[in-house]
Amino acid sequence: MRTVEWANGKVRMIDQTLLPSEEKYIDLDTVDDVASAIKTMKVRGAPAIGVTAALGIALAARKSEAASSGELLSEITKTAEILGSTRPTAVNLFWAIDRMLKMAEANKEKTPADLKEILITEATSIQEEDVKRNTRLGEFGAALIEDGDTILTHCNAGALACAGFGTAIGVITAAWNQGKKIHVFVDETRPLLQGARLTAWELHKSGIPMTLITDNMAGHFMQQKRIDKVVVGADRIAANGDTANKIGTYSVAVLAQAHNIPFYVAAPSSTIDLSIPSGDQITIEQRDEKEVTEIQGVRLAPNNTNVANPAFDVTPHQFVDAIITEMGINKPPYDQNLKTAR
Amino acid sequence: MRTVEWANGKVRMIDQTLLPSEEKYIDLDTVDDVASAIKTMKVRGAPAIGVTAALGIALAARKSEAASSGELLSEITKTAEILGSTRPTAVNLFWAIDRMLKMAEANKEKTPADLKEILITEATSIQEEDVKRNTRLGEFGAALIEDGDTILTHCNAGALACAGFGTAIGVITAAWNQGKKIHVFVDETRPLLQGARLTAWELHKSGIPMTLITDNMAGHFMQQKRIDKVVVGADRIAANGDTANKIGTYSVAVLAQAHNIPFYVAAPSSTIDLSIPSGDQITIEQRDEKEVTEIQGVRLAPNNTNVANPAFDVTPHQFVDAIITEMGINKPPYDQNLKTAR
Numbered sequence: 001m002r003t004v005e006w007a008n009g010k011v012r013m014i015d016q017t018l019l020p021s022e023e024k025y026i027d028l029d030t031v032d033d034v035a036s037a038i039k040t041m042k043v044r045g046a047p048a049i050g051v052t053a054a055l056g057i058a059l060a061a062r063k064s065e066a067a068s069s070g071e072l073l074s075e076i077t078k079t080a081e082i083l084g085s086t087r088p089t090a091v092n093l094f095w096a097i098d099r100m101l102k103m104a105e106a107n108k109e110k111t112p113a114d115l116k117e118i119l120i121t122e123a124t125s126i127q128e129e130d131v132k133r134n135t136r137l138g139e140f141g142a143a144l145i146e147d148g149d150t151i152l153t154h155c156n157a158g159a160l161a162c163a164g165f166g167t168a169i170g171v172i173t174a175a176w177n178q179g180k181k182i183h184v185f186v187d188e189t190r191p192l193l194q195g196a197r198l199t200a201w202e203l204h205k206s207g208i209p210m211t212l213i214t215d216n217m218a219g220h221f222m223q224q225k226r227i228d229k230v231v232v233g234a235d236r237i238a239a240n241g242d243t244a245n246k247i248g249t250y251s252v253a254v255l256a257q258a259h260n261i262p263f264y265v266a267a268p269s270s271t272i273d274l275s276i277p278s279g280d281q282i283t284i285e286q287r288d289e290k291e292v293t294e295i296q297g298v299r300l301a302p303n304n305t306n307v308a309n310p311a312f313d314v315t316p317h318q319f320v321d322a323i324i325t326e327m328g329i330n331k332p333p334y335d336q337n338l339k340t341a342r
Numbered sequence: 343m344r345t346v347e348w349a350n351g352k353v354r355m356i357d358q359t360l361l362p363s364e365e366k367y368i369d370l371d372t373v374d375d376v377a378s379a380i381k382t383m384k385v386r387g388a389p390a391i392g393v394t395a396a397l398g399i400a401l402a403a404r405k406s407e408a409a410s411s412g413e414l415l416s417e418i419t420k421t422a423e424i425l426g427s428t429r430p431t432a433v434n435l436f437w438a439i440d441r442m443l444k445m446a447e448a449n450k451e452k453t454p455a456d457l458k459e460i461l462i463t464e465a466t467s468i469q470e471e472d473v474k475r476n477t478r479l480g481e482f483g484a485a486l487i488e489d490g491d492t493i494l495t496h497c498n499a500g501a502l503a504c505a506g507f508g509t510a511i512g513v514i515t516a517a518w519n520q521g522k523k524i525h526v527f528v529d530e531t532r533p534l535l536q537g538a539r540l541t542a543w544e545l546h547k548s549g550i551p552m553t554l555i556t557d558n559m560a561g562h563f564m565q566q567k568r569i570d571k572v573v574v575g576a577d578r579i580a581a582n583g584d585t586a587n588k589i590g591t592y593s594v595a596v597l598a599q600a601h602n603i604p605f606y607v608a609a610p611s612s613t614i615d616l617s618i619p620s621g622d623q624i625t626i627e628q629r630d631e632k633e634v635t636e637i638q639g640v641r642l643a644p645n646n647t648n649v650a651n652p653a654f655d656v657t658p659h660q661f662v663d664a665i666i667t668e669m670g671i672n673k674p675p676y677d678q679n680l681k682t683a684r
Binding site: 248 | 362363496529530531532533535538539542543546551552553554555556557558559560561562563565589590592593594596597600634635637638640641642643644646647648649650652655656
């Protein structure tokens with residue numbers, strides 16, 4: 001299973017809104033379709049949307065009829081703006097777009113045909129590197145997991161959130177592959193149920209034992225001493241270690257600290273945003289209220305119900321016991337230790 | 343709107359599984375139907391199921407063809423066992439059944455016809471007293487609510503959870519009726535969505551401003567200083583103040599304490615179970631996993647997903663700033679102060 005990849009000159013992805021009931025792959029041939037797939041969360045997860053944006057720029061390059069590389073560069077820049085405006089919180093999106101733009105800028109003296117090839121190669125490199133990075137990240141993180149551990153995870157930081165392998169689920173998978181007998185508690189993760197739909201699906205595929213719970217059960221099972229560790233992904237990590245991740249992560253972090261349970265964040269180093277000193281500078285995306293009032297078209301709440309639907313929250317660094325990247329395990333003080341983590 | 347009442351010799355209730363899309367009243371004419379309505383949560387909420395059980399015993403009495411009051415008493419005792427086995431956690435169920443059995447025992451020398459009348463009168467008294475008690479409870483609790491407060495509530499401790507008026511929502515309604523400008527944050531309360539379906543519906547009807555959120559957003563809005571108070575109901579309160587309530591309540595209590603937000607429990611004194619010293623003695627009902635894996639028949643998680651579905655959790659007394667009953671406001675130390683609260 002490849003979450004998103006370059007296939008026959010198009011952007012191919014598994015449509016995650018249809019999982020787990022349908023495993024359908026779609027080939028996107030326009031930048032608008034790619035932007036729309038990110039917005040509607042056909043593809044989601046910070047590393048995966050970074051890869052998708054890079055592939056979207058490669059797609060724009062491939063389809064360009066620009067007569068000069070200068071013209072091509074200006075088209076690419078416009079494409080970058082479209083893709084950059086899809087979702088505001090995950091920094092990997094901007095990181096991948098930046099990397100593509102820098103590559104275009106550095107090669108603007110080449111012929112348009114050469115520049116196109118360079119951009120396609122760069123995007124597929126980002127895709128392939130993502131899998132390699134996550135595999136390394138998983139190896140580092142697995143050292144924090146002990147035989148017999150029960151691990152709580154929130155949302156989906158699995159292969160589906162990346163080009164492959166996963167971050168938080170990558171840590172869990174690596175520990176499992178080392179022969180550690182582990183059990184995973186999966187928060188269903190309302191409103192979009194990435195835990196129930198996606199993480200449960202991935203863990204089923206890999207045969208790792210799991211228990212699905214509603215988000216509001218996490219505290220209860222911590223109280224019952226049923227949870228040993230928490231591992232989650234991240235959408236953006238500020239220079240001081242403050243971590244934006246799927247809504248509900250902050251609640252889990254507070255609960256973990258209250259029960260003396262280690263709370264780990266697993267993310268590729270591209271998630272670390274040294275340009276912002278703290279989580280206060282992270283924009284939190286607000287999404288459609290229907291995500292809360294309806295599930296798969298079934299109305300739950302009365303009509304005209306007022307709803308709040310922030311897609312992310314920020315967990316202050318004081319709640320984070322370690323940040324695991326492909327470079328290793330980072331511990332506090334993050335404002336010093338993250339400087340060299342990218 | 344009456345949640346449950348004695349009507350033309352039958353037990354009439356609003357079918358809460360159909361709300362908010364349909365407001366349908368059903369008349370139950372057999373004890374088995376009443377027991378099934380409690381089990382399937384057509385009627386739910388600790389005070390409401392207590393009232394329903396009392397009415398169920400009245401129904402059994404009315405329909406009895408017993409030739410003697412001794413025979414009637416033995417039928418009633420059997421009915422009490424059926425109704426007492428429907429749900430294990432809320433103590434009000436057993437409190438109401440006990441009260442009915444004591445009344446039957448005390449009047450077993452009367453004629454069967456007289457005893458029937460006595461039991462029907464007792465059951466309708468329990469129903470009417472419940473509304474009066476909650477109204478008084480609301481007045482006491484409203485003193486804890488300040489003008490301008492934003493109050494978080496979990497699940498539905500409203501009129502639908504009682505014969506009428508509500509406990510936690512009773513406090514909110516009383517404060518609103520006093521002219522206090524308040525706003526309510528409503529946890530949707532997975533798995534059965536009593537917040538999204540029932541509390542939102544009640545607050546709409548009474549015109550109290552509200553915002554619906556998923557359970558995992560509560561911590562985020564506390565962090566943002568958007569929540570001033572938490573008020574919830576209770577299914578059983580131990581002698582030391584440990585409180586069983588809908589799953590997720592414990593998580594909310596831990597989050598409230600971490601943010602220095604007062605956490606109040608509102609419940610009629612019949613919810614206090616002085617026979618158990620602590621919450622450790624409270625049986626937690628485990629319900630069908632389909633409540634988690636499906637919503638209104640729509641499958642969410644992969645087939646064969648392993649699920650945990652405890653219906654309640656226990657909030658230790660250290661997290662409870664006050665217990666509001668129809669007798670007044672109880673503060674710690676509860677092991678001393680609750681002794682006289684019943």
